[in-house]
Amino acid sequence: QTTCYFLLGRIRTCARVCKFAFSSATGMDAVKQTFQIDSVRLRKYEIPIKRVARNLCLDPALIAAIISQESRVGLLLNNGWDQGRRKFGLMQVLQQYPNLYGTWDSEEHINQCSNILVVAINEVRARHPTWTTEQQLRGGICTYRSRIGNVQVYDEDPCQRDDHYVNNVIRRAQYFKRNGF
Numbered sequence: 001q002t003t004c005y006f007l008l009g010r011i012r013t014c015a016r017v018c019k020f021a022f023s024s025a026t027g028m029d030a031v032k033q034t035f036q037i038d039s040v041r042l043r044k045y046e047i048p049i050k051r052v053a054r055n056l057c058l059d060p061a062l063i064a065a066i067i068s069q070e071s072r073v074g075l076l077l078n079n080g081w082d083q084g085r086r087k088f089g090l091m092q093v094l095q096q097y098p099n100l101y102g103t104w105d106s107e108e109h110i111n112q113c114s115n116i117l118v119v120a121i122n123e124v125r126a127r128h129p130t131w132t133t134e135q136q137l138r139g140g141i142c143t144y145r146s147r148i149g150n151v152q153v154y155d156e157d158p159c160q161r162d163d164h165y166v167n168n169v170i171r172r173a174q175y176f177k178r179n180g181f
Contacts, residue, residue, distance in 0.1 A: 035172060035175045041072075041074070088109075091114070120144045141169050
């Protein structure tokens with residue numbers, strides 16, 4: 001069993017949700033435009049993202065995608081916090097974590113959150129050893145957002161009602177991978 005997380009190119013992004021959410025060309029154009037804008041802002045963090053990814057054996061595009069999905073690369077934050085002041089940083093870690101490392105946009109913060117992602121993927125692997133590697137990675141992405149208790153069965157997407165989150169992260173990761181991450 002591999003300890004690296006590099007399956008992004010082969011993962012399907014659309015379950016039933018995509019047919020509804022992205023049926024028009026205008027919708028996909030808007031999504032691509034968002035990715036392009038975020039891609040420009042991500043260049044500022046490219047070196048720290050790639051360094052953290054290398055150390056954790058993660059695909060840097062996956063880290064970039066979570067940063068884009070969670071905070072729009074900082075655009076949605078106020079001094080590093082979301083509007084409700086419950087989540088912190090580029091990757092939006094919940095304030096319930098006892099120690100938040102580094103400033104909201106630092107390599108230390110990216111490393112802390114990426115470690116949380118790796119733990120999430122490994123928790124899903126341990127609980128669901130019969131799932132495919134793709135399913136385990138999707139479950140890990142969901143767990144990063146929702147915590148392990150919410151991932152119980154596999155029915156097209158481990159997040160059940162949050163399947164759009166996993167699809168959005170993977171879609172962003174695939175875009176960023178094709179564009180230099």
